[in-house]
């Protein structure tokens with residue numbers, strides 16, 4: 099981590115104690131966060147869809163901090179059986195989780211439908227987290243201490259308008275609109291979690307990491323050389339994954355005791371050091387029907403009691 103960030107992190111006064119699960123912790127912002135948190139002393143679980151990419155991320159963290167405690171668990175958030183196996187493993191390992199950071203995500207992917215009929219960006223970026231919460235909740239509550247449940251949003255959620263058709267792939271399919279909708283879904287899910295977790299040990303938190311050049315951006319524009327070049331140049335105005343990870347590190351502070359939304363404080367909220375935002379961002383008008391539809395889809399296609 100750059101020296102200036104180290105100073106910033108030192109000021110946060112983080113305890114370095116406890117266990118943090120990071121989904122998609124093998125790459126980009128999740129990796130930058132995991133590396134820093136491991137260096138601070140936290141026990142890190144990299145929950146990844148590809149175990150060899152997870153092991154290589156673990157090796158890089160251990161290279162930087164040989165005493166770090168890092169484990170790799172398999173989790174593909176887009177596949178409900180993988181989510182189920184992951185939850186079963188967490189429970190059978192009696193993993194004492196303090197922070198669950200839902201970071202994994204995809205961006206502007208071609209049209210695809212999951213086995214259960216959900217559009218892949220909404221499925222991966224939102225519904226996988228919905229399932230994780232649903233299936234982990236009784237276990238997390240049984241731990242008897244606070245668990246921070248961190249969701250990852252994006253600035254683009256502000257410009258989206260929800261329509262339940264996004265669950266199944268709103269046609270004609272627009273990659274960018276589906277991504278924005280998946281992040282608006284996260285903002286609405288966060289609103290639901292604030293109500294659902296009230297008075298319980300689970301503390302819902304939301305982070306918008308800001309814009310940074312990661313494999314997410316590279317993969318999205320790999321076939322559009324000019325856009326990729328523009329993104330590379332714009333890197334000067336965006337921030338690094340390390341700086342983007344400061345938002346989720348900020349949320350580890352003991353003083354964060356209530357639901358909170360954090361993002362960069364720079365112009366247009368694209369980059370910069372973290373600050374807290376208004377809790378509810380974006381057009382959340384469709385919120386009630388969205389929550390009801392999520393529950394309906396869950397009962398029809400994912401419920402364990404089917």
Ligand SMILES: NC(=O)c1ccc[n+]([C@@H]2O[C@H](COP(=O)([O-])OP(=O)(O)OC[C@H]3O[C@@H](n4cnc5c(N)ncnc54)[C@H](OP(=O)(O)O)[C@@H]3O)[C@@H](O)[C@H]2O)c1
Nearest residue numbers: 122125126127147174175176202203252309310312313314
């Ligand atoms: N970069 C930005 O400018 C930006 C801006 C706003 C929000 N975000 C959000 O920040 C988060 C992290 O993005 P990033 O930029 O760090 O991208 P990244 O480097 O591509 O990291 C995304 C991670 O998610 C994992 N992932 C993707 N699909 C998965 C699945 N089905 N199951 C499990 N893991 C999966 C990827 O695994 P693989 O390595 O196996 O592909 C990777 O580890 C995302 O939620 C993204 O939407 C990013």
